[in-house]
Amino acid sequence: MSAPDRITARFAALKAEGRAGLVTFITAGDPDFDTSLEILSGLPAAGADVIELGMPFSDPMADGPAIQASSLRALHAGQNMIKTLDMVRRFRERDATTPIVLMGYYNPIYIYGNERFLKDAKDAGVDGLIVVDLPPEEDTELCLPALKAGIHFIRLATPTTDDKRMGKVLTNTSGFIYYVSITGITGTRAADAGDVGGRVAGLRRRTDLPIAVGFGIKTPEQAAAIARVADAAVVGSALVEVIRAGLDAGGKAGTALVKDALSYVSVLAGGVRAARG
């Protein structure tokens, strides 16, 4: 990995500041390309330390209703992989430091062509990938080529990942580890911060990578509780819900949508930043 890459640099900076980071998820193109780009561009100033940008997919099997709906809104508005990579490129013209991780399912990447995708993603300024349906068993498919291309491959660890399996999950993981705090789909319930603390401590004994924790975080208090035990808190469904709430009756972006989304991110960032104060 060519040093210092944006993900490693960002987590090092957070560590130096003595605080945890806020990772925010939005779906690229939700509710439309321009609005989505405006939100994306405003996220760093609102307090997002790392950005997960969802690549919309018609059949998001591991996601709850909020992210399913955001994926469909984006697709109905004409989003596709070319536009998602273009969005990253345009973001990068104005922000050279905030890491962007593309998150989604394998099929749209596979159909775009793995080699072409990795090249175009790298050129656009993508720093990492989270591909939900590519477990370590299928590493030769995209994970190893991504690492070779200088793109981090971030893996999910879950409550069902036992000790024996954790080694396999960690082997080719890079950038950071995303600990999914519950068994279930995105945006449903939140985990108990005490349980999460124990799991994160267990993970720390196995890896030096930063550990981000997500699934079910909605309030600044929940984000702060996670920020006390992990290196970053991830908020996805709740932010996507704020975007949905900002749609007008016709399903188009309302006038306050971008402002509301970014204000919500600021509030969460406040929680994360005050957590260890």
Add this chain to the structure above:
Amino acid sequence: MSAPNTFRTGPDEAGHFGIFGGRYVAETLMPLILELEEAYGAAKADPAFRAEFDYFLAHYAGRPSALYFAERLTEELGGAKIYFKRDELNHTGSHKINNCLGQILLARRMGKKRIIAETGAGQHGVATATVCARFNLSCTIYMGETDIERQQPNVFRMKLLGAEVVPVKSGSRTLKDAMNEALRDWVTNVETTYYLIGTAAGPHPYPAMVRDFQSVIGRETREQMMEAEGRLPDSLVACIGGGSNAIGLFHPFLDETSVQMYAVEAAGEGIETGKHAASISAGRPGVLHGNRTFLLQDSDGQITEADSISAGLDYPGIGPEHAWLHDTGRVNYVSATDKEALAAFKLCSRIEGIIPALEPAHALAHVIRFAPTLPKDHLMVMNMCGRGDKDVFSVAKYLGTEL
């Protein structure tokens, strides 16, 4: 691609049939898939499991199903000698019970208390609800809203059997969306729940396991044909959605080079209209629901909606072993339209006194096209994999008859 020495040894250890198959699932499910693979491996090697499965196939499902010489259809078409493998005579009215019995015995061995399943036409849902009732396990069936509408009798049956039927409102509200919802349930309730997949698709080990349980169809056919004609059939015909009845019939014959095989996809209103469910004829390889296979999708890799009069064939993918058998050229994948299937449905009802399900009516449509071109000593077996009781309402509606 050069033909392998045998077509019957797949999949490899990672669940691949050539480039197809695999285990493309979220990490939460990976430990379960591995546990399932291990449990199935142990059960398969255990003579007691085999004996229990055989017992229930014989005494509960009513196997073996008959191999019936369709004499009047043969006369009508004037070519090949046509046999029906009568899997519509099984308990619950289709081949689905074979797989459900195998998997429920496995779930019980694994100590699971709650069963979930997806269903399209409702045949798999009914078969699952049936075995859950028999073995006293909690049962939740995911079914697309569109399918619930067109398969009311089966919805009622499932409820009578004690299952909870959850309407799926996402996406196209058909089989693929029901499968998405079942996967979401499974990810959430991993510890207690067994996902009883109804077709030879999904992540490894499902495609191989479902095939093994359904292969009883082909094994019986082989024996029965030897008894009736003293030789192997010349051709086999089966309809294909996910492909479990087809692989069940074909698999025991794959290495018999003299046996030709035809799998019939649903061409809906016609492949050229875009409204169809023909994944092999009109799709291309992609990754969905845990496996790589042929999928109906757009140029961005988004899955498109399948369309067929038959809810059981209305799926935008196909089992990975079929994708591989297509690639190797061992099996011929053809298609039949809604119209052709309906004509076959009517013909079979009238001259054989057998009302077929709309799914095997697609296979029959190919028989009607193909048999007349063959000599009279050509032995053809079509899998009559389901009966048409469930379809009479939707067929009446299609034909404009008020019931």
